[in-house]
Amino acid sequence: MLRRLFLLSALALTGSPAFADPAALAEFKALFAADGVLQLWGQDDKGYSGGWVCPDFAVARTVVALLQPGDDPKAKDLAFARIRTKAGCSAAKGQFQVTDAASDLAMVNWGYEAEDAWQALQATDSAGRVVGLVFNASPYAP
Numbered sequence: 001m002l003r004r005l006f007l008l009s010a011l012a013l014t015g016s017p018a019f020a021d022p023a024a025l026a027e028f029k030a031l032f033a034a035d036g037v038l039q040l041w042g043q044d045d046k047g048y049s050g051g052w053v054c055p056d057f058a059v060a061r062t063v064v065a066l067l068q069p070g071d072d073p074k075a076k077d078l079a080f081a082r083i084r085t086k087a088g089c090s091a092a093k094g095q096f097q098v099t100d101a102a103s104d105l106a107m108v109n110w111g112y113e114a115e116d117a118w119q120a121l122q123a124t125d126s127a128g129r130v131v132g133l134v135f136n137a138s139p140y141a142p
Contacts, residue, residue: 060132
């Protein structure tokens with residue numbers, strides 16, 4: 001029930017559960033993976049992950065959409081963790097073939113040349129499942 005309410009509110013924010021954005025996908029491939037294959041390593045010892053796998057692309061877009069602008073990066077980071085947990089997302093580990101990308105980013109500014117830029121992606125995991133990813137597309141990501 002909670003997941004349904006979460007998705008309904010998200011659809012109102014995003015306008016659509018998923019859509020193809022060839023320009024965003026082309027930009028992602030140019031910057032991160034020319035062949036579209038993204039390797040993610042899971043969480044580090046501090047709990048950080050460069051990508052989070054979600055049940056589908058719509059959920060990943062919702063997570064990004066719900067991470068609203070704000071000044072306090074620690075508060076945004078905590079909100080991001082709560083949103084991911086409620087959405088059923090977990091640290092992404094393994095290879096993912098990225099097939100779509102949303103154009104909007106959710107920014108968390110940690111200071112000079114220190115930011116997170118979360119982007120929703122659609123991908124196929126190594127087991128062949130189509131999933132959503134929330135990926136840190138910042139050039140300053142750890």
